[in-house]
Amino acid sequence: MRCSESVGVLAKAARVALGLVFLLVAGVASAHKASDSYLQIAAAPGRLEVRWDIALRDLDVALDLDSDADDKLTWGEVRAAWPRIETYAMQRLTIEGCPLTATGRGLERRNDGAYAVLQLASSCTLPATPRITYGLFAEVDPTHRGIAKVQRPGQAMVLSVLEPTAARPGAAAAVSGAGVGAETAANGAALPGRGASRWEFFGEGVRHIVTGYDHVLFLLCLLLPSVLRRTPVARQPVARLSQAVWPVAGIVTAFTVAHSITLGLAALKIVSLTPAFIEPAIAVTIVLAALDNVVPFFPVRRVVVAFFFGLIHGFGFASVLAELNLPRADFVWALLQFNLGIEAGQLVIVAVVTTVLFALRRWPAYARVVIGGGSTVAIVIGTLWFIERTANVSILPF
Amino acid sequence: MAGVPATLSIAPMRPSPALTGALLAGLLVLAGATTAAKAAPITPTRDDEVIEVLPATSASRNEDRQLRKRLAERPDDAALAAAVAQRYLEQARESGDPRFAGLALAALRAWPDPARAPSDVLFLRATLEQYLHEFDASVAHLRILLARPGSVRNAQAWLTLATVLRVQGRYAESDAACGDVGRAGADIYSRACLAENAALRGETAAARRSFQALLADARLAPSTRSWLLTSLAELEERDGRAAAADAAFRAALRLDSDTYTAIAYADFLIAQKRPAEALAVLKDEPRTDTVLLRLAIAGQKANAASRERDVAEMRDRIALANERPEARIFHGREQAMFALAIEGDAAHALELARGDVARQREPLDLLVLAQAARASGSRDAIEEARQLKATLGLHDRRIDALL
Numbered sequence: 183m184r185c186s187e188s189v190g191v192l193a194k195a196a197r198v199a200l201g202l203v204f205l206l207v208a209g210v211a212s213a214h215k216a217s218d219s220y221l222q223i224a225a226a227p228g229r230l231e232v233r234w235d236i237a238l239r240d241l242d243v244a245l246d247l248d249s250d251a252d253d254k255l256t257w258g259e260v261r262a263a264w265p266r267i268e269t270y271a272m273q274r275l276t277i278e279g280c281p282l283t284a285t286g287r288g289l290e291r292r293n294d295g296a297y298a299v300l301q302l303a304s305s306c307t308l309p310a311t312p313r314i315t316y317g318l319f320a321e322v323d324p325t326h327r328g329i330a331k332v333q334r335p336g337q338a339m340v341l342s343v344l345e346p347t348a349a350r351p352g353a354a355a356a357v358s359g360a361g362v363g364a365e366t367a368a369n370g371a372a373l374p375g376r377g378a379s380r381w382e383f384f385g386e387g388v389r390h391i392v393t394g395y396d397h398v399l400f401l402l403c404l405l406l407p408s409v410l411r412r413t414p415v416a417r418q419p420v421a422r423l424s425q426a427v428w429p430v431a432g433i434v435t436a437f438t439v440a441h442s443i444t445l446g447l448a449a450l451k452i453v454s455l456t457p458a459f460i461e462p463a464i465a466v467t468i469v470l471a472a473l474d475n476v477v478p479f480f481p482v483r484r485v486v487v488a489f490f491f492g493l494i495h496g497f498g499f500a501s502v503l504a505e506l507n508l509p510r511a512d513f514v515w516a517l518l519q520f521n522l523g524i525e526a527g528q529l530v531i532v533a534v535v536t537t538v539l540f541a542l543r544r545w546p547a548y549a550r551v552v553i554g555g556g557s558t559v560a561i562v563i564g565t566l567w568f569i570e571r572t573a574n575v576s577i578l579p580f
Numbered sequence: 581m582a583g584v585p586a587t588l589s590i591a592p593m594r595p596s597p598a599l600t601g602a603l604l605a606g607l608l609v610l611a612g613a614t615t616a617a618k619a620a621p622i623t624p625t626r627d628d629e630v631i632e633v634l635p636a637t638s639a640s641r642n643e644d645r646q647l648r649k650r651l652a653e654r655p656d657d658a659a660l661a662a663a664v665a666q667r668y669l670e671q672a673r674e675s676g677d678p679r680f681a682g683l684a685l686a687a688l689r690a691w692p693d694p695a696r697a698p699s700d701v702l703f704l705r706a707t708l709e710q711y712l713h714e715f716d717a718s719v720a721h722l723r724i725l726l727a728r729p730g731s732v733r734n735a736q737a738w739l740t741l742a743t744v745l746r747v748q749g750r751y752a753e754s755d756a757a758c759g760d761v762g763r764a765g766a767d768i769y770s771r772a773c774l775a776e777n778a779a780l781r782g783e784t785a786a787a788r789r790s791f792q793a794l795l796a797d798a799r800l801a802p803s804t805r806s807w808l809l810t811s812l813a814e815l816e817e818r819d820g821r822a823a824a825a826d827a828a829f830r831a832a833l834r835l836d837s838d839t840y841t842a843i844a845y846a847d848f849l850i851a852q853k854r855p856a857e858a859l860a861v862l863k864d865e866p867r868t869d870t871v872l873l874r875l876a877i878a879g880q881k882a883n884a885a886s887r888e889r890d891v892a893e894m895r896d897r898i899a900l901a902n903e904r905p906e907a908r909i910f911h912g913r914e915q916a917m918f919a920l921a922i923e924g925d926a927a928h929a930l931e932l933a934r935g936d937v938a939r940q941r942e943p944l945d946l947l948v949l950a951q952a953a954r955a956s957g958s959r960d961a962i963e964e965a966r967q968l969k970a971t972l973g974l975h976d977r978r979i980d981a982l983l
Binding site for chain 1: 620621622623624626627628629630631632633634635636637640641642645648678679681682683685686689712869893896897900901903904905906907
């Protein structure tokens with residue numbers, strides 16, 4: 183590399199001329215790359231695992247691992263320093279919504295030296311665009327980077343380069359698609375100004391219901407039979423749209439009221455349930471609602487079912503809300519927006535679905551194909567979700 | 581620390597239990613296979629087992645730590661910060677290890693605003709940026725520094741500016757800075773600086789005379805003489821006079837064997853189809869990326885026993901460095917040379933060489949671009965290289981032969 187080394191020659195000569203001190207050192211270094219740490223982040227629903235490899239020689243600069251200063255790091259020195267390594271590193275990494283705990287440790291040889299391996303985990307679901315605050319070695323080496331590989335089940339690995347930012351509130355690197363997003367002041371920080379992002383949590387609510395396939399599937403299951411009336415002998419198509427709309431309105435209202443209650447309770451931290459329970463329970467609600475379409479067994483009216491199951495879905499919304507890190511100052515306002523967003527998204531889905539179902543209602547095979555077939559599909563998907571969420575595996579691509 | 585097992589096992593990241601084992605194992609194998617860089621678990625068995633040898637420091641490790649500690653207590657002590665940064669910069673240069681440049685920058689972090697940074701601090705920052713190939717930033721910071729009253733006498737800063745501008749292929753601006761080196765009182769350096777630019781532009785005879793006149797001064801320090809001889813050797817090499825270049829390189833290395841000259845001579849020897857001699861020249865140099873690259877290329881051409889190890893190590897280093905995407909830009913020249921000489925991948929080499937000349941335009945950068953263009957057979961690329969050479973006004977018969 184002439185440009186750097188030529189400067190070495192030139193500067194060396196210049197130093198001689200200009201009377202600067204010249205220190206000659208026999209370099210025996212083997213590493214010639216910049217300082218990087220490696221984060222492998224594996225995200226499954228309700229579970230996050232992070233494997234973090236950090237070079238021992240970088241840690242030595244920050245923590246003086248080489249306690250006898252003989253330029254050699256022994257296993258004894260590293261072992262003794264391990265709690266300090268963990269504390270130092272973990273204070274400098276936060277993944278929003280995912281409090282990390284250390285679960286394992288190890289050592290790894292890479293071709294630029296030995297690395298400490300920290301294994302960390304959290305029982306959380308990694309948000310779609312997780313905000314990772316990375317501050318490792320910010321005060322030691324501003325050219326250091328964290329190379330993060332985020333792997334979600336069934337998806338392509340996403341690589342991002344994390345630039346260390348000195349620990350200060352609100353500084354976070356957004357991990358997204360192709361790389362590191364611009365540093366963002368926390369979403370919430372922009373909200374009190376009530377500027378362009380005044381309705382930002384409304385959008386989050388809409389996005390969550392529209393892309394929250396489990397909630398949509400549950401609603402669908404409840405709606406499938408709504409364009410038929412139960413008569414003593416068989417199910418008959420309703421005559422007028424209004425005959426379908428009222429039961430649908432009842433179901434949707436019950437679902438909405440219920441999930442608003444639990445969403446509010448959870449968001450205000452009055453009640454809290456672990457996602458490990460809620461996520462599989464949501465899958466169960468889908469299976470039960472679909473089963474009831476095929477073989478009616480609910481002892482109560484579907485409005486009541488919608489209400490009770492809506493309570494469970496509300497906790498599901500709340501866990502998303504927690505990841506959004508709502509601003510404290512405008513908490514109620516943000517919560518209201520988020521809920522209104524969910525309701526608006528839900529209304530659009532319901533309107534479209536009801537219209538389609540209403541148009542199909544006189545088809546002779548409606549009960550068999552649409553209700554029977556649709557419910558069977560829902561039962562299968564719900565069951566697979568249940569397995570995924572209890573066993574931490576990934577089967578479905580969504 | 582009772583909880584630590586005597587033997588560490590480094591399992592790959594493993595989401596939980598038995599139920600899901602098989603499926604996950606499959607996924608993990610796939611994930612593992614995509615990890616470019618080689619890594620292997622270490623399982624120490626005894627406390628006194630050495631896991632890592634830390635790079636030597638210029639002084640003792642304790643002294644090094646004390647300096648860091650003092651700086652941590654007084655981070656805005658400009659003299660102390662500059663001294664620490666200077667030490668790390670020396671180490672980066674001596675070892676070719678860019679981590680030291682990062683440590684040096686950290687020592688200067690109390691002055692994020694260049695307009696308010698003390699002159700020593702600003703100069704070091706610009707020098708570190710140059711080392712890290714951030715040439716535009718380096719030039720900008722040097723210009724801020726040199727606009728300050730009193731900087732007229734700062735010969736070293738002018739010399740650095742002239743060098744960075746030359747690396748960027750801005751010969752006319754470099755000339756102006758070379759002139760300022762002289763006005764700052766460093767006449768020898770000013771004349772050598774101007775001769776270097778003249779040689780690049782093809783004013784070969786005049787440049788040769790300048791170097792020879794400077795070398796006639798018997799009072800020159802050996803390192804200065806060596807530097808002038810290296811510049812002369814490169815001039816002869818570009819002008820196609822192999823015997824004269826060879827003699828000048830040898831004379832330079834006899835006086836002061838520095839890594840830069842050894843690499844330049846090795847490149848010359850490889851081009852002259854004397855790879856075994858290139859290996860001999862490099863054998864005592866620290867195995868920096870730039871040295872290892874030449875060892876791999878020369879070893880391959882000489883069919884040396886060391887070639888497999890060197891090629892594999894270089895390939896691993898590139899893979900590891902490229903986990904940080906910007907490395908492809910930072911090491912574009914070396915990676916292009918490797919792609920061309922070792923991997924035989926002309927298209928990839930051309931892509932890398934194009935990226936490289938966007939920021940760095942020394943003769944070797946253009947030579948690699950021309951070689952990649954020729955090897956890929958792309959008329960557009962050949963034309964592009966010819967255009968760039970014409971724009972810079974570079975004289976180099978090695979490149980002419982390719983275009």
